[in-house]
Amino acid sequence: MVKFIVRRLMLLIPVLIGVSVIAFLMLHLAPGDPAELLAGLEASAEDIAALRTRFGLDKPLFVQYFMFLKGLFDGSLISLKYEMPAASVIFPRILNTLKLACASIVVAVAVGMIAGIVSAVRRHSLVDYVSTTLALLGVSMPVFWWGLILIMIFSVYLRWLPSGGMGGLRYLVLPAIVLGTASAGAIARMTRSSMMEVLKQDYITAAKAKGLPERLVIYRHALRNALIPTVTVVGLEFGYMLAGAVLTETVFSWPGVGRLIVDSILARDYPVVQASLVLVAGVFVLVNLGVDVLYAFLDPRIRYD
Amino acid sequence: MGSLLEVKDLATYFYTDEGIIKALDGVSFSIDEGEILGLVGETGCGKSVTATSIMGLIPSPPGRIVRGSILFNGRELLSLSERQMRSIRGREIAMIFQDPASSLNPVFRVGFQVAEAIWAHLKTPIREALLKAAELFGRVNIPDPLVAISRYPHQLSGGMKQRVMIAMALSLNPKLLIADEPTTALDVSIQAQILSLIKRLQRDYGSSVLLISHDLGVISTMAHRVAVMYSGLIVEEGRAEDLFQKPLHPYTQGLLAAIPRVDEDKSELAVIEGTIPDLTNPPAGCRFHPRCPWVMKICEAERPPLKAVEPKHKVACHAYAG
Numbered sequence: 001m002v003k004f005i006v007r008r009l010m011l012l013i014p015v016l017i018g019v020s021v022i023a024f025l026m027l028h029l030a031p032g033d034p035a036e037l038l039a040g041l042e043a044s045a046e047d048i049a050a051l052r053t054r055f056g057l058d059k060p061l062f063v064q065y066f067m068f069l070k071g072l073f074d075g076s077l078i079s080l081k082y083e084m085p086a087a088s089v090i091f092p093r094i095l096n097t098l099k100l101a102c103a104s105i106v107v108a109v110a111v112g113m114i115a116g117i118v119s120a121v122r123r124h125s126l127v128d129y130v131s132t133t134l135a136l137l138g139v140s141m142p143v144f145w146w147g148l149i150l151i152m153i154f155s156v157y158l159r160w161l162p163s164g165g166m167g168g169l170r171y172l173v174l175p176a177i178v179l180g181t182a183s184a185g186a187i188a189r190m191t192r193s194s195m196m197e198v199l200k201q202d203y204i205t206a207a208k209a210k211g212l213p214e215r216l217v218i219y220r221h222a223l224r225n226a227l228i229p230t231v232t233v234v235g236l237e238f239g240y241m242l243a244g245a246v247l248t249e250t251v252f253s254w255p256g257v258g259r260l261i262v263d264s265i266l267a268r269d270y271p272v273v274q275a276s277l278v279l280v281a282g283v284f285v286l287v288n289l290g291v292d293v294l295y296a297f298l299d300p301r302i303r304y305d
Numbered sequence: 306m307g308s309l310l311e312v313k314d315l316a317t318y319f320y321t322d323e324g325i326i327k328a329l330d331g332v333s334f335s336i337d338e339g340e341i342l343g344l345v346g347e348t349g350c351g352k353s354v355t356a357t358s359i360m361g362l363i364p365s366p367p368g369r370i371v372r373g374s375i376l377f378n379g380r381e382l383l384s385l386s387e388r389q390m391r392s393i394r395g396r397e398i399a400m401i402f403q404d405p406a407s408s409l410n411p412v413f414r415v416g417f418q419v420a421e422a423i424w425a426h427l428k429t430p431i432r433e434a435l436l437k438a439a440e441l442f443g444r445v446n447i448p449d450p451l452v453a454i455s456r457y458p459h460q461l462s463g464g465m466k467q468r469v470m471i472a473m474a475l476s477l478n479p480k481l482l483i484a485d486e487p488t489t490a491l492d493v494s495i496q497a498q499i500l501s502l503i504k505r506l507q508r509d510y511g512s513s514v515l516l517i518s519h520d521l522g523v524i525s526t527m528a529h530r531v532a533v534m535y536s537g538l539i540v541e542e543g544r545a546e547d548l549f550q551k552p553l554h555p556y557t558q559g560l561l562a563a564i565p566r567v568d569e570d571k572s573e574l575a576v577i578e579g580t581i582p583d584l585t586n587p588p589a590g591c592r593f594h595p596r597c598p599w600v601m602k603i604c605e606a607e608r609p610p611l612k613a614v615e616p617k618h619k620v621a622c623h624a625y626a627g
């Protein structure tokens with residue numbers, strides 16, 4: 001198992017190098033002179049020249065790349081907008097995003113898996129139809145609209161929960177539900193279909209033929225197998241929450257990394273954009289590693305190959 | 306010795322979108338204590354449905370047992386509650402499946418899967434049950450039982466997996482063992498080993514066996530008595546020697562004629578004129594009549610009953626009416 005994790009960790013290195021190269025090249029692939037791009041439209045020739053030296057844009061490309069990497073870690077990569085190390089701008093934002101994503105995935109897994117299991121076990125029943133319809137609605141619900149509806153009900157009319165911002169657990173509830181809804185739908189659909197597939201297998205009949213109670217056949221023998229494909233979806237959804245929470249963050253004024261990236265792009269704060277991409281990618285691959293480990297834990301055929 | 310299992314007029318239908326599949330439509334046979342009954346027939350004739358009906362494991366929907374009776378040890382299985390049925394499954398009637406690769410759960414250790422069967426009925430602590438599993442592994446000739454119990458299914462060969470299934474089936478010393486094509490998925494060399502293992506254990510434990518196969522070779526080496534199934538019905542039943550030496554039903558005669566010579570190792574059921582009837586819309590009268598070389602007027606109209614025409618030899622055919 002340790003060997004397995006070490007091997008997966010090694011695989012992360014090329015991925016991170018790839019992402020950092022792409023993030024780095026972003027500035028250089030855009031048409032025009034990077035220094036002009038950084039300086040903005042109204043900059044004078046001197047400003048541009050000063051920027052060029054400050055960012056080492058006159059150096060060879062690969063030297064610049066290593067400077068970029070170094071800057072990421074030692075704080076010499078400075079945000080143009082905030083005038084402080086890009087990493088320090090990004091780090092708290094990533095934590096906020098993680099907090100929201102964790103809460104959302106908990107909601108999504110709890111709701112999605114229960115709905116999926118019940119659907120599969122009692123397929124073609126009323127519960128199944130209701131749950132599959134809700135799951136479909138969930139995956140296709142526009143985040144903006146859904147977020148505003150919830151704000152209207154729970155913040156404006158009922159006044160139970162805050163409509164935005166960050167603070168205690170209460171602030172987390174609505175954004176977590178909104179961000180988790182689509183994932184809950186996706187997880188429910190996956191759980192249902194994989195559970196139904198598993199329930200058809202011979203080893204389920206064999207487990208029943210041993211005289212095991214239905215409950216154990218479903219929750220021990222079937223679920224353990226059905227979880228394997230479901231975990232993949234959970235991992236993907238979690239990744240999507242890390243990178244694609246901009247809409248939810250915007251609706252609820254949640255200071256996450258998604259909004260930071262969008263704001264930085266609009267403000268031409270290239271160092272922050274570049275550094276965010278690398279760091280988000282880093283978190284992303286770590287999540288993937290987590291999924292792989294969980295996978296191996298669930299499926300001995302992977303663990304022992 | 307009395308009958309352990311008596312199946313009478315058993316009918317199991319599947320209500321599908323394409324229509325009602327009459328997989329079993331009046332199956333009757335019995336198994337005595339300590340006896341091996343071979344159930345043969347072409348693919349799709351309802352052998353597995355017979356087994357799952359006895360186990361009470363017909364998937365429902367779409368399946369349902371619509372009539373008949375299954376008397377086991379004097380008890381009517383069809384009137385038992387799910388709870389009572391569960392205490393019989395695995396304990397009094399155990400089953401071995403066709404494909405050992407798919408009938409063991411891939412994510413649990415094989416020892417645990419056997420121990421679980423013991424625990425389910427006796428509530429034996431799992432550690433103790435595991436030791437019992439290891440002991441059973443020894444009996445079915447799995448090498449290094451104490452190591453083998455902690456293996457996962459994918460780490461074992463097909464033959465070993467089937468031995469695990471047999472160990473599991475025997476763990477509670479069942480009165481009846483249902484073996485549904487226990488060797489079909491295995492290599493020919495392993496087949497013989499598994500069959501002789503089943504035969505030896507059957508003798509040691511004194512269990513009765515319902516041995517299902519489409520392989521007449523397997524049936525002839527194993528069974529005391531044979532029932533021949535055709536399209537959801539038993540068409541002939543008798544002692545193995547009688548049935549093989551003097552088959553009465555034209556279908557059985559066709560089957561035996563279709564066996565390749567003994568020097569060939571495969572003896573799959575092969576060519577008989579015509580096709581297997583559609584179970585949704587079976588032929589009226591005798592279901593075999595469209596393929597029967599002896600077909601008479603009455604065959605198209607009336608279903609022949611299964612009745613003894615010689616001592617201990619029953620056949621369902623109008624040709625023996627007189």
Ligand SMILES: Nc1ncnc2c1ncn2[C@@H]1O[C@H](COP(=O)(O)OP(=O)(O)OP(=O)(O)O)[C@@H](O)[C@H]1O
Nearest residue numbers: 319326328347348349350351352353354364519584
């Ligand atoms: N779950 C099910 N739903 C619908 N039809 C079914 C189901 N199970 C079995 N049947 C039908 O019942 C008939 C008998 O099937 P069964 O599996 O008993 O055949 P078999 O004699 O065991 O064949 P084989 O030698 O291939 O195992 C088939 O026509 C099959 O289509």
Ligand SMILES: [Mg+2]
Nearest residue numbers: 352353354485
């Ligand atoms: Mg079968």
